[in-house]
Amino acid sequence: MSLPADVGEAFGRLYGTDPPATVGEWTETMRAVVEAERGRAPTVDDLCATADGDHAFVGEETEQAYICVLDPLVYPFLTGEAGTVRSTTPVRGTEVAFEIGEDGVAVSHDDAVVSIGVSTDPDRVDDAPVETVYREVCGYIQTFEDRAEYERWTEGxxxxxxxxxxxxxVAVARALAGTLFDADPDGRTGAAAVECDCC
Incomplete structure (x- = not known):
């Protein structure tokens, strides 16, 4: 998936690289940042978990909140645990649910959209790379009930x-599992298979 030029340019400023033109290039750059700082590829433990985030994964064995909606969306593709991602939209406060299981993915709202973004004038990642990325990116990856809510949010x-x-x-989350985290491309990491018929 291609990134708009302004989004790619902002990511390039954040990472100090050429602007990524696609989601794939963006995820490869994120992986390089984590590997440079931590000496290893990212793992499920690197997801941006929090005690009271607006996005959560709820499964039979796990319940965890996150700051960025991509984190709970990628979780089942990393672990093989089926479950529900519950995401509260930032303007209307509506809950959008993603049911991710062996039979595929179902979304509660037909017109729901997910944003990908980065601060317009981000701090560079030089001093605290992963924490800087969380601060400059996570708040701009959100779920919306529809595009009208997204457009209203962008104004502020x-x-x-x-x-x-x-x-x-969801397809982006699945790609993240494979590119950023080295999960099996089919989203299998040793537990139950989680199939995504939208990818």
């Missing part, structure tokens, strides 16, 4: 963003 954020249909957001 100082960020370069784009929005994709919720099904594409």
């Amino acid at each position: 954020v100082d960020a370069a963003t784009t929005a994709v249909p919720a099904a594409v957001g």
Whole structure:
């Protein structure tokens, strides 16, 4: 998936690299940042968990909140644990649910979209790379009930963003599992298979 030029340019400023033109290039750059700082590829423990985030994964064995909606969306593809991602939208406070299981993915709202973004004038990652990325990116990856809510949100954020249909957001999460985290491309990491028919 291509990134709009302004989003790619902002990511390039954040990482001190050429602007990524695609989601794939963006995830490869994120992986390089984690590997440079921590000497290893990212793992499920590197997801941006929090005690009271607006996005959560709820499964039979796990319940965890996150700052960025991509983290709970990628979780089942890393672990093989089926479950529900519950995401509260930032303007209307609506809960959008993603049911991710062996039979595929279902989204509670047909018109839901997921944003991808980065602060318009981000701090460089030089001093605290992973923490800087969390601060400059995570708040701009959100779920919205529909594009109208997304457009209203963009009026109040100082960020370069784009929005994709919720099904594409799930596909991005699946790609993250393979590119950023080295999970099996089919989303299998040793537990139950989680199939995504939208990818």
